[in-house]
Amino acid sequence: MSRAATDAAAAREAFAAWVEEAGEGGRVFGQVLVRAPEPGLFSLRHVEEAGASGLKLHEDPREAREISKTTEGGEYRPLKSSPNLRRGWELRVSGAGDLLVAMNYLYPAGVVHWHLHREGRLEVTSYRENAARQSGIYKRVQRLSDGGVQDTARACCEDAVCLKKTLWDVDEDTPLGMDRGDGEVPCPEPCSVFVSLARRVRLFEREKKRDLDAIGLSPSEKEDLAALVEAAATGHVEFAREAEFEKPLNERRMRYRRLTLAPKLRPGA
Amino acid sequence: MRALIIVGHGSHLNEDSSLPVYEHAERIRLTGEFDEVVECFWKEEPSMRHVLDTVESDEVFVVPAFISEGYFTQQVIPRELGLEGPVTVKGDKTVRYAGPLGTFEGMPDVILERVEDLMRGRETRGRTSLVLLGHGTDLNKNSGGVIYLNAARIRERGLYDEVGVGFLDQEPEIGGVVENADADDVILIPVFIAEGWHTRETIPEDLGLTGEVTHLDGKRVFYGAPVGTHPSMANLIVARARETEPGRETQVV
Ligand code: SF4
Numbered sequence: 001m002s003r004a005a006t007d008a009a010a011a012r013e014a015f016a017a018w019v020e021e022a023g024e025g026g027r028v029f030g031q032v033l034v035r036a037p038e039p040g041l042f043s044l045r046h047v048e049e050a051g052a053s054g055l056k057l058h059e060d061p062r063e064a065r066e067i068s069k070t071t072e073g074g075e076y077r078p079l080k081s082s083p084n085l086r087r088g089w090e091l092r093v094s095g096a097g098d099l100l101v102a103m104n105y106l107y108p109a110g111v112v113h114w115h116l117h118r119e120g121r122l123e124v125t126s127y128r129e130n131a132a133r134q135s136g137i138y139k140r141v142q143r144l145s146d147g148g149v150q151d152t153a154r155a156c157c158e159d160a161v162c163l164k165k166t167l168w169d170v171d172e173d174t175p176l177g178m179d180r181g182d183g184e185v186p187c188p189e190p191c192s193v194f195v196s197l198a199r200r201v202r203l204f205e206r207e208k209k210r211d212l213d214a215i216g217l218s219p220s221e222k223e224d225l226a227a228l229v230e231a232a233a234t235g236h237v238e239f240a241r242e243a244e245f246e247k248p249l250n251e252r253r254m255r256y257r258r259l260t261l262a263p264k265l266r267p268g269a
Numbered sequence: 270m271r272a273l274i275i276v277g278h279g280s281h282l283n284e285d286s287s288l289p290v291y292e293h294a295e296r297i298r299l300t301g302e303f304d305e306v307v308e309c310f311w312k313e314e315p316s317m318r319h320v321l322d323t324v325e326s327d328e329v330f331v332v333p334a335f336i337s338e339g340y341f342t343q344q345v346i347p348r349e350l351g352l353e354g355p356v357t358v359k360g361d362k363t364v365r366y367a368g369p370l371g372t373f374e375g376m377p378d379v380i381l382e383r384v385e386d387l388m389r390g391r392e393t394r395g396r397t398s399l400v401l402l403g404h405g406t407d408l409n410k411n412s413g414g415v416i417y418l419n420a421a422r423i424r425e426r427g428l429y430d431e432v433g434v435g436f437l438d439q440e441p442e443i444g445g446v447v448e449n450a451d452a453d454d455v456i457l458i459p460v461f462i463a464e465g466w467h468t469r470e471t472i473p474e475d476l477g478l479t480g481e482v483t484h485l486d487g488k489r490v491f492y493g494a495p496v497g498t499h500p501s502m503a504n505l506i507v508a509r510a511r512e513t514e515p516g517r518e519t520q521v522v
Pocket of ligand 1: 081156157162163164165166187189190191192193194
C-alpha cells in the first residue's frame with residue numbers, strides 16, 4: 001500500500017505541508033499554534049503564547065493527551081474543541097507522523113476532517129440523521145423540535161463554547177441559523193456532548209407543554225432561577241461541570257436559558 | 270498494516286472511565302504487534318463514528334473494552350462503527366470485531382491476578398470466600414451472566430472454599446452475599462472495567478468498607494481494585510483481537 005493510500009495518511013502529509021508552507025508565523029488549529037522552525041520539525045503551543053518563553057517543554061507527542069485533558073483550573077475537558085485549552089506548554093515533535101499523533105490528542109480526528117473538508121469529501125451527518133440512530137436514553141432526542149435543535153446548537157456550538165466550525169444542519173432542508181464559526185476544525189456531525197444537551201432540552205420542551213405556571217415559567221426554569229439567585233447571593237457563582245446538563249448552573253444550559261427564558265422575563269426588551 | 274482500535278465507554282464528567290483504555294493502548298503499542306493502536310469512545314473523542322477515518326491500516330481489529338455482551342457490544346458499537354458482523358469490509362479496510370473481555374477464557378486469570386495483588390503480604394485464615402462483584406441489571410441477562418461464568422470457571426480450580434457473586438442492581442445483592450458468606454475471610458473483586466463512582470463509593474458505602482481490609486461482624490473483608498485496570502487486561506485485549514483472525518488459534522494469555 002502506498003503511503004498516501006488512505007485519507008488518514010494523506011491528511012497527515014497535507015497537514016504537515018500546510019504548516020511548513022506557512023513559514024515563521026505558523027498555522028492556528030483550534031487554540032494550537034503549529035510552527036515548523038525547520039522542515040520536518042514542528043513546535044506546538046497555545047496560540048496566546050506565540051512569543052512566550054519559559055514554557056514547559058514536552059517531546060513525546062503522546063503527552064498531548066495530558067495537555068488536553070484538563071483546563072488550567074484542573075477541570076476535566078469532555079470536549080477538546082472547547083476554548084479552554086490550557087497554556088504553559090510547548091510540544092516539539094519531528095515528522096508528520098508524530099505531529100499527527102499530537103494533533104489527534106489535541107483535536108481528535110480534527111486533522112483528517114480538516115483534510116477531507118478541504119478536498120470537499122467530508123461526509124456530513126444532519127441532526128435528524130444522527131438522532132434517528134440514537135437508542136436507549138437518547139432515543140428521545142428524536143422528538144426535539146426544529147426550534148429546539150436551533151437553540152441547542154446556539155447554546156452548545158458557537159465559538160464562545162466550541163471552536164469547531166459546525167457543518168451539519170437540522171436536516172437537508174433546514175440549515176442551522178447560528179454563526180457556524182471561523183476555525184479550521186470542522187464538525188461534521190453532532191457530538192456526544194451535543195446529543196446529551198439535546199436530550200436535556202427535549203426534557204425542557206416536554207415540561208413546557210404540561211406544567212407552565214400562571215406567568216408561563218416551567219418548573220426547571222424556576223429551579224434554574226432559584227439556583228442562580230442563591231449562588232449569586234453568596235458572591236461566588238460556582239458553575240456545574242462542562243457537560244453536567246442536569247445541574248442548573250451549567251454554562252451551556254444557561255446559554256440555552258438566555259435564548260429561551262430571558263425573552264420571557266423581559267418581554268418588552 | 271494492522272491497526273487495533275480499543276473501544277471504551279468514556280465519560281463526560283471525569284477521566285476515570287477512559288484511563289484504563291489509554292493505559293492498555295500504550296502497553297500494547299510498546300509490544301509492536303500492531304502498526305497503529307487507537308482509542309475511541311462512546312462519550313469521548315474520538316467518537317466511534319469517526320475513529321476509522323483516523324486509521325491508516327487496511328486490517329483493523331476492534332476490541333470493546335467492556336465486560337459483558339449486551340447493549341453496547343451488540344447494538345451501540347456495531348451501529349456507530351458501521352459494522353455488519355464479525356468481519357466488515359469498508360472501502361479498502363477489513364474490520365474484524367472481537368467479543369467483549371469478560372467472557373474471554375483468559376478473564377479468570379486476570380481476576381486471580383487481582384486477588385494476588387490484593388493479598389500480597391497477607392495471609393488468609395480459616396475458610397475463604399472469593400466474591401466477584403458485578404453491576405448487573407434487570408434488563409440485560411448477560412451482564413450478570415458474565416459474572417456467574419467467571420465465578421464458575423474459578424470455582425473449577427478449587428482455590429477457595431466458596432466462590433460467590435454479588436451485584437449492585439440485581440439479586441443477589443452484595444450486602445447479603447458478604448453477610449451470608451460462610452467464611453472467615455471474604456475477598457471482594459469488582460469485575461468492572463474502570464475505577465469510578467461504583468468502585469470508589471457505592472460498593473464501599475453499601476458494605477461499610479474502610480479500605481483494603483475491613484473487619485465486619487467477625488469476618489475480614491478484603492476489597493480489591495477493579496479487574497479492568499489490571500495491566501494484564503492489555504494481553505486479554507490483544508488475545509481477543511488475534512482470535513478474530515482466520516486460522517489463528519485462540520491464544521491463552
Ligand atoms: S456538535 Fe457542536 S459542540 Fe459538538 S463538536 Fe460539533 S460544534 Fe462542537
